[in-house]
Amino acid sequence: MSYPTNEKNQAIPQSPAVSRQVKTRLPRYYRYLKELLDAGIYRISSGKLAKMMALTASQIRQDLNYFGCFGQQGYGYNVKYLFAQISEILGVNDKLTAVIIGVGNLGRAMAQSNIFLSRGINLVALFDKSPELIGKEISGRCIYDIDQLESYLAEHRVDVAVLTLTSTQAQAMAKRLESAGIRGIWNFTNVEIPKMKNVSVMNVYMGDSLMQLCFDIRQKALESDT
Amino acid sequence: MSYPTNEKNQAIPQSPAVSRQVKTRLPRYYRYLKELLDAGIYRISSGKLAKMMALTASQIRQDLNYFGCFGQQGYGYNVKYLFAQISEILGVNDKLTAVIIGVGNLGRAMAQSNIFLSRGINLVALFDKSPELIGKEISGRCIYDIDQLESYLAEHRVDVAVLTLTSTQAQAMAKRLESAGIRGIWNFTNVEIPKMKNVSVMNVYMGDSLMQLCFDIRQKALESDT
Known part of the structure; x- marks a missing residue:
């Protein structure tokens, strides 16, 4: 199995200790980056990506650095490259x-x-x-x-x-x-x-997401009651 | 809309600022408590519930205290009561x-x-x-x-x-x-x-959970390679 490397040819850390939150976000990165590619967008700043994904720019940088995906200061991320990296990490090429x-x-x-x-x-x-x-x-x-x-x-x-x-x-x-x-x-x-x-x-x-939805509906009702 | 209260008749805080993690856990509590009830178990310690749910006992106490569901020292939680409370919070009775x-x-x-x-x-x-x-x-x-x-x-x-x-x-x-x-x-x-x-x-x-599964599969393979 070939081991992914970053642009500087450093091995991407594949620690089994990836936090549950990061693991949950990876498929989201995959989805959003695919959307960008489909829309013909090949460069994106961490700020813009963060806004799209409702995260903070520093969260994005932290997540992606963790996997050895570094943006270029002033140029942002290469979407195609980043998508390829995330795909590899997620095993899409396996x-x-x-x-x-x-x-x-x-x-x-x-x-x-x-x-x-x-x-x-x-x-x-x-x-x-x-x-x-x-x-x-x-x-x-x-x-x-x-x-x-x-x-x-x-x-x-x-x-x-x-x-x-x-x-x-x-x-x-x-x-x-x-x-x-x-x-x-x-x-x-x-x-x-x-x-x-x-x-x-x-x-x-x-059913869990249905219950979360019901909870949200209830919260909105309680908020508008007060 | 009636507002849920705890055993001491205090209103259960329904802050919109419930963390995403807690919100995600609520439907899980609902599922596990229902299983306990179905199995005829009416008392459970935070420790046992934690073990079942792969959480820590203090996480359980924190989550449930947040919603005004207090266990009784030495007796644990009343499952039926707790299930009713969580159901109410999740809007199951709405x-x-x-x-x-x-x-x-x-x-x-x-x-x-x-x-x-x-x-x-x-x-x-x-x-x-x-x-x-x-x-x-x-x-x-x-x-x-x-x-x-x-x-x-x-x-x-x-x-x-x-x-x-x-x-x-x-x-x-x-x-x-x-x-x-x-x-x-x-x-x-x-x-x-x-x-x-x-x-x-x-x-x-x-598809996100499918990708998480693929990621896990890949991690297991990388772990066993090393």
Whole structure:
């Protein structure tokens, strides 16, 4: 695996101690820089980027310095270069592959979206237990019998499993995937999959953002009451 | 609107200056406390709750004190009471209503899930522009013509609009909803809806958590390389 270097050819620090906040911001940098590139903007100051992203300029400089991405005094950041760096740090160039486990509405929505492709990930297969679905295709990917999961994973390099199956099956499925050597689980089942030694886990709780929204609505009402 | 009070009948501070971190943690408290209740656990120490939630006991005490939820020295927290308090703070008892705008796979998945009901929100209608969908029902909710949006919102109290329509229509739709007096937008379109004065906005970027997962996978690989 090649190690990214900065413009001065220094290795980019890849400390596992990256703070949770910085880690959360990286995909945001990726999104904003992509937008800038798409708009044909190739230079940006930390101040302007900060304003776009509702951060402070010093926060931006700190975050990016941390990864060895230095702006040029008076010239700002080279957007194309910075985007390439952040892409590298986020593993966009690692050609990861993914499978979807559970072809309900959410699994289907994922399979039909460009959420994987636009991040350099190749969605290779889907799995379900329903006989009506097995053997069908969605966006060119075959739906396999969940009983074939282990044999499929033994024959194909799969990095990420997307869990969009029933909550009650989440824990057992995570164990199966761990045994089969999966590297990452993107979990939408609303059941928390605990940390595993060799598997990265990202639990997504869609309901949490809904509750935050309700909280905000309530706060606005209380503010306008006072 | 009744104002929540703590056991000593003091008003719970509802400062708009709640930190982003605390706000993010509130829905997690809600989830964990609900799990405890479902498991028949009615007392918990801050230490145990902290362990479950991978926080520190002092963080828990700080967060909950902030909202006027005090534990009893030596007895810990009353789970039922705490759950009721957090529910109140999050507006679960406010009987909010919601509509879904855009009945693709994601909109359909939302409509068929219990994501609204389990948080006290009543999903009342769906909207789409496709003639094949208009007039149909999903889980007992009618799909209306998007052209009827304003008249529907004028006749029914709707608090939250869920945006699951095409990205290109997101901005224009947010403006329409703002004009129609919506209170909150839960946005899944991947286009950032900027803050609005009278509307709470929660932009959800599903791809961001995927990128965080890829970053974690990469970190694990780099760690095991060294």
